[in-house]
Amino acid sequence: MGGVCSGYTVPKKILLTGPKGSGKTTLLYTWCVGGKDAKVPRTESFNVEMVHGPRGGQLLLVWDVTDPIRRRQFFHGTEAIVYMIDSRYLSDLDDVRDDLHVLLEDRDLKHLPVLLVLGKKDLTDMFSLDELGKKLGLLEAMQSRQYDWVSVRKDDNRTYQTALYKLCELIFS
Numbered sequence: 089m090g091g092v093c094s095g096y097t098v099p100k101k102i103l104l105t106g107p108k109g110s111g112k113t114t115l116l117y118t119w120c121v122g123g124k125d126a127k128v129p130r131t132e133s134f135n136v137e138m139v140h141g142p143r144g145g146q147l148l149l150v151w152d153v154t155d156p157i158r159r160r161q162f163f164h165g166t167e168a169i170v171y172m173i174d175s176r177y178l179s180d181l182d183d184v185r186d187d188l189h190v191l192l193e194d195r196d197l198k199h200l201p202v203l204l205v206l207g208k209k210d211l212t213d214m215f216s217l218d219e220l221g222k223k224l225g226l227l228e229a230m231q232s233r234q235y236d237w238v239s240v241r242k243d244d245n246r247t248y249q250t251a252l253y254k255l256c257e258l259i260f261s
């Protein structure tokens with residue numbers, strides 16, 4: 089539940105991660121500006137931004153970090169994971185699968201809700217979610233945690249708002 093202390097809402101800490109160039113910072117800054125064209129800075133190390141969810145009192149502090157080694161320092165206190173994949177590489181997911189499993193097995197991240205985001209859907213054809221689930225071993229990986237998925241494309245802001253809505257459903261419901 090969202091913590092409220094003396095009238096202030098305590099934000100939920102979110103880890104936004106996934107392979108390099110998958111579209112994480114575009115997602116984060118689109119959430120921040122609420123649907124207008126987001127200016128996306130190049131990510132040197134990490135980005136961190138406060139994001140308002142669709143309902144009052146839904147406040148998220150989102151840490152956007154790619155590097156699998158450096159991101160470890162951001163795990164403590166995390167309350168949900170957003171894992172982003174570039175949809176163009178759905179046919180070659182071995183590295184993604186390994187990275188995702190290492191992340192989900194970390195003791196600081198066990199049992200946390202996960203939103204899987206498939207980015208750049210404007211650049212790819214349809215795919216089967218069953219097939220994706222098998223390739224990523226989602227059935228085992230998502231056992232004992234809440235999980236959802238969504239696809240986004242930067243030419244359609246509604247897809248980013250749907251992603252934010254689903255994330256808040258996972259965290260606040």
Ligand SMILES: Nc1nc2c(ncn2[C@@H]2O[C@H](COP(=O)(O)OP(=O)(O)OP(=O)(O)O)[C@@H](O)[C@H]2O)c(=O)[nH]1
Nearest residue numbers: 108109110111112113114131154208209240241242
């Ligand atoms: N066509 C298309 N391009 C996108 C989309 N989302 C992001 N991009 C582009 O993909 C590139 C990488 O996007 P970023 O948001 O910087 O990706 P990132 O995951 O933050 O990258 P790193 O910080 O390097 O890990 C940029 O040129 C974006 O404009 C999308 O939905 N469709």
Ligand SMILES: [Mg+2]
Nearest residue numbers: 112113130131
């Ligand atoms: Mg980035």
